[in-house]
Amino acid sequence: MGSAAPGTLLDMRILIVGGGVLGTMHAWHAVRRGHQVVQLERDAGPRAATVRNFGLVWVSGRAPGAETTVALRARELWEEIGKAARGLKFRAAGSLTIVNTDAEVAVLEQVMALPDAADRELKLLDAGEARALEPALGADLRAALWCGRDAIVEPRLVPGALRQALAASGRYQFLPGRTVVDADTGIVRDHLGDTHHGDAVVICPGAEHSILGGKALSGLHRCRLQMMQTAPLDIPLRTALADGDSLRYYPVFDVPARKNLPAPSPATDRWRMQLLCVQRADGGLTIGDTHAYDEPFDVGVAEEAYDELRGRAERILGRTIPKTVTRWAGVYSQQPEPVAAVESRHVLTAGVHLITGLGGRGMTASPAVAETTAKELNW
Numbered sequence: 001m002g003s004a005a006p007g008t009l010l011d012m013r014i015l016i017v018g019g020g021v022l023g024t025m026h027a028w029h030a031v032r033r034g035h036q037v038v039q040l041e042r043d044a045g046p047r048a049a050t051v052r053n054f055g056l057v058w059v060s061g062r063a064p065g066a067e068t069t070v071a072l073r074a075r076e077l078w079e080e081i082g083k084a085a086r087g088l089k090f091r092a093a094g095s096l097t098i099v100n101t102d103a104e105v106a107v108l109e110q111v112m113a114l115p116d117a118a119d120r121e122l123k124l125l126d127a128g129e130a131r132a133l134e135p136a137l138g139a140d141l142r143a144a145l146w147c148g149r150d151a152i153v154e155p156r157l158v159p160g161a162l163r164q165a166l167a168a169s170g171r172y173q174f175l176p177g178r179t180v181v182d183a184d185t186g187i188v189r190d191h192l193g194d195t196h197h198g199d200a201v202v203i204c205p206g207a208e209h210s211i212l213g214g215k216a217l218s219g220l221h222r223c224r225l226q227m228m229q230t231a232p233l234d235i236p237l238r239t240a241l242a243d244g245d246s247l248r249y250y251p252v253f254d255v256p257a258r259k260n261l262p263a264p265s266p267a268t269d270r271w272r273m274q275l276l277c278v279q280r281a282d283g284g285l286t287i288g289d290t291h292a293y294d295e296p297f298d299v300g301v302a303e304e305a306y307d308e309l310r311g312r313a314e315r316i317l318g319r320t321i322p323k324t325v326t327r328w329a330g331v332y333s334q335q336p337e338p339v340a341a342v343e344s345r346h347v348l349t350a351g352v353h354l355i356t357g358l359g360g361r362g363m364t365a366s367p368a369v370a371e372t373t374a375k376e377l378n379w
């Protein structure tokens with residue numbers, strides 16, 4: 001990691017609460033600017049959304065304007081950080097969103113006319129062009145949207161790889177197994193009764209909305225997703241894959257032609273489902289996802305949703321996919337629509353910043369959101 005950037009304050013000690021991707025990206029920018037960082041995490045290592053996601057750096061789905069600007073900056077940062085922390089296995093893999101109907105193609109044509117289509121490296125491909133790009137695709141395909149700026153990282157490896165690079169700076173300390181119970185200007189207290197002192201405090205608690213009494217985050221929602229992982233596929237996938245139901249959810253597809261999409265299938269409606277499929281570095285497929293918003297969330301994961309997701313992946317790839325090896329659910333923190341910014345920021349008291357609410361784009365956006373904090377706080 002480099003030394004302090006010109007014009008920044010030197011020798012600050014920054015306390016970061018939360019060991020997920022957002023907290024760790026804050027640690028990254030602080031250490032890069034020459035500061036000391038102490039990062040506290042409740043668990044032995046992060047076990048929440050950061051290690052339960054697809055690892056998709058997903059520029060393609062973001063709303064035009066500010067959200068895409070953040071995603072494109074984050075994509076640049078991921079590539080840069082991926083070179084310094086190779087263990088997170090950044091891959092500039094791009095993505096294909098596969099569609100099968102004229103109504104879906106009409107949506108993609110309007111997306112291609114958006115002013116930022118070139119910045120996202122979008123291309124509308126016919127079936128032959130899509131198959132040339134991803135030979136693993138099966139026959140069930142009418143057209144596809146290619147996004148050259150989408151990328152993949154390994155979510156289970158990201159926090160550890162970042163921490164390893166941070167530790168090499170000599171300016172970083174990770175304190176796992178510490179639940180922060182109180183925070184005030186320049187100080188946090190953990191559940192063991194220890195106090196930690198610093199010049200600034202940044203709290204990134206993810207979907208733990210009850211943190212510090214819960215008042216600040218009472219306006220946020222949570223969303224629960226079901227996911228699965230297969231044994232290694234016998235061929236490599238060149239890119240990440242999504243199906244046509246993505247057009248119902250991602251803001252970039254909010255173009256006039258979207259209203260002409262046929263009604264969702266009963267499974268899509270029931271599980272608020274789309275197919276996303278990412279090949280892990282070991283060859284296995286991460287497949288999802290469903291969306292549930294009503295709390296309390298189910299304790300179990302629903303087999304019916306997995307049957308549907310597996311069927312969709314097999315149709316897109318035109319082959320039987322390997323057996324499922326693990327299933328899990330994950331929860332992320334989300335702001336109510338319409339959102340003013342990618343993240344929700346609160347200043348609890350002087351120098352104590354609470355940041356979360358990145359929703360389903362948090363793995364993508366975290367490096368850029370943390371950079372914004374660093375700039376705003378003159379780190």
Ligand SMILES: Cc1cc2nc3c(=O)[nH]c(=O)nc-3n(C[C@H](O)[C@H](O)[C@H](O)COP(=O)(O)OP(=O)(O)OC[C@H]3O[C@@H](n4cnc5c(N)ncnc54)[C@H](O)[C@@H]3O)c2cc1C
Pocket residue numbers: 017018019020021022023040041042043045046047048049050051052053054055056057058178179180181204205206207208211225226227289329330331332333356357358359360361362363364365
């Ligand atoms: C299934 C699933 C798939 C997703 N896929 C993608 C994707 O492909 N691409 C994308 O961009 N986004 C994706 N997301 C969203 C993304 O994962 C999240 O937005 C992001 O990980 C949030 O990171 P975070 O650091 O804010 O929160 P978290 O990962 O939840 O981390 C918060 C951390 O804070 C700790 N903590 C909480 N309270 C305390 C306390 N009092 N003291 C100490 N520590 C505390 C927690 O233990 C936790 O480790 C997905 C989310 C899910 C659930």
